[in-house]
Amino acid sequence: MNASLFIGLAWFACAFLAILAALRVSRSEPAMLVVATPLAVYVLGLAAASMTSFADPALNFWIVSIVYWFLVLSFLMAFGAIYKSLSLRMLLSLLEAEARTLDDTELAERYIKQQSFQDRLGVMVDKRLAVIQPDGRVVLTPRGRSIAQLTRRIQNLYRIEKSG
Known part of the structure; x- marks a missing residue:
C-alpha cells in the first residue's frame, strides 16, 4: 500500500510539473491545459505501469488512482479559484x-x-x-x-x- 501511495503522489508530481511547463510554453488556453495535462499524465502512467509496476502485487491500481485524482482535483479547485477570482x-x-x-x-x-x-x-x-x-x-x-x-x-x- 505504501508503494501505491508513493506512485499516486509521484504521478501527481509529474502532472504538476507538466502543467507548469505547459503553461510556460504553450499558447493554448490555461484552463484547457490544466484539465488535459493530468489526463495525459494518467494515461501515460497507466501505460507505463501496466508494462511494469502493476505486475507487483504490492501495488494497488485503485489506491494509485484515488491518490492521484484526489490531488489533481484539489489542485484544479485551487487553480480555478485563483485563475477566475475577481x-x-x-x-x-x-x-x-x-x-x-x-x-x-x-x-x-x-x-x-x-x-x-x-x-x-x-x-x-x-x-x-x-x-x-x-x-x-x-x-x-x-x-x-x-x-x-x-x-x-x-x-x-x-x-x-x-x-x-
Missing part, C-alpha cells in the same frame, strides 16, 4: 495602485462592467457562440444555441435553477 484580481489591482488605493467606482467599472460583462461577451463572439448585430442586440449562433441547450439539459438534470 476578488483576487481586485486585491492585485489595489496592490499595484499608487498608494494602494482605488476609487470604488473605478473598481466596479473595471471588474464588473469590463471583465464580468464586456470581456465575456467578447469571448462569446470570438468563440462564435454569439454575434452582436448593428443595433447592439446579441444573438446566439447555431453553435451557441446547441451549447446553451446542452447546458440547460444538464442544469435540469441536476435541478440547478440559478447559476452564475
